[in-house]
Amino acid sequence: MKKAENSSSRGILKADAGKSMYTLSRYESGAELKPFIEHYWSIRYDLDKETSYKQTVLSYPNIHLAFEQDTEGRRALLYGVPKTPFVRELRGSGRVLGIKFRAGGFYPFWGQDISLLYGATISASEIFGPSAHSWLDDILDADDDAAMARQADILLENWLPDRDAQAELAAHIVEEIMNNSSIIKVEELSMHSGLSIRQLQRLFRKYVGVTPKWVIKRFRLQEAAERLEREDERIWPDLAVELGYFDQAHFIKDFKAVIGQSPAAYRKGKKI
CATH class of the missing domain: 2.60.40 (Immunoglobulin-like)
Structure with a gap:
């Protein structure tokens, strides 16, 4: 294999x-x-x-x-x-x-x-x-x-199903969100995909299981955690802006709500 x-x-x-x-x-x-x-x-x-x-x-x-x-x-x-x-x-x-x-x-x-x-x-x-x-x-x-x-x-x-064009479209859009860090809002995803926000929501509910906003936020928070672990502290003041947050307070709130620690505590290596 x-x-x-x-x-x-x-x-x-x-x-x-x-x-x-x-x-x-x-x-x-x-x-x-x-x-x-x-x-x-x-x-x-x-x-x-x-x-x-x-x-x-x-x-x-x-x-x-x-x-x-x-x-x-x-x-x-x-x-x-x-x-x-x-x-x-x-x-x-x-x-x-x-x-x-x-x-x-x-x-x-x-x-x-x-x-x-x-x-x-x-x-x-x-x-x-x-x-x-x-x-x-x-x-x-x-x-x-x-x-x-x-x-x-x-x-x-032995369980091979028929291919589904809409399922593959959903996979393509999710991959685009993951690889294109400039997509930070559902409105931007709508422009990239050519689908309306309502169409994106229906597609994701049926094929992905979570909303487009959830996927965007998840990939950006994954990126934040990875960078906090690996990059120099000097990037910290700019990280929130680079990930599409209006200010650091909103970024810290999201990070802590999902990961259970503030970004500063996570960087210091405290146990989750």
């Missing part, structure tokens, strides 16, 4: 600290699944009895299907876009094979508004039926991370 080119840690808060606690790998899907799946990801960890590690992720606007094994057993879960930062505490040993669907990419498998999954975590069997239980063992019993991803690819190919 070919490793994915994307090795970014964007959205993984304090990612450098986690590198000694777990390994993260990403793999490409097969060609037929590429319109629907961004990549497979795998995590493995093996901590001693006295050690635990809490990882916080400022999630992307994507649906994830995860096959998990830890000290509590095995499970297959579907994760909607979370309402708050995703937090997972690692203890003992475990492994996960995750499937990151493209923004809009899960809709063809489900056929319902993705907004219904906002903040939800449900059993994979509710979507894929009893077969999800056998998938759990088929994937987690594979020899290594690449083999787990290959097995997931084989299983999902």
Whole structure:
């Protein structure tokens, strides 16, 4: 299974600290699944009895299907876009094979508004039926991370849906928001996309699960966290303006509301 080119840690808060606690790998899907799946990801960890590690992720606007094994057993879960930062505490040993669907990419498998999954975590069997239980063992019993991803690819190919042009349009617009930091308002996104604000709202509710404003703010806050971790303090006074905020007070309020700390506390490395 070919490793994915994307090795970014964007959205993984304090990612450098986690590198000694777990390994993260990403793999490409097969060609037929590429319109629907961004990549497979795998995590493995093996901590001693006295050690635990809490990882916080400022999630992307994507649906994830995860096959998990830890000290509590095995499970297959579907994760909607979370309402708050995703937090997972690692203890003992475990492994996960995750499937990151493209923004809009899960809709063809489900056929319902993705907004219904906002903040939800449900059993994979509710979507894929009893077969999800056998998938759990088929994937987690594979020899290594690449083999787990290959097995997931084989299983999902049997559920291959028809492509959906609107879902792919939603994916394209989300990617544009992520890569174009000059888009800081829904009105600007409307101009870039050629869609009215109302059309964007309907498209995102059905295919992405969150609003265009949510996506813009999320990517800008991911960028803020990444820059606060990696760049010189001298950028701090200008950061709010560069991310499209009217003033620092509004930026600090948003950052603290989502991440749970002020930007200054986050920069100093205090625990979340």
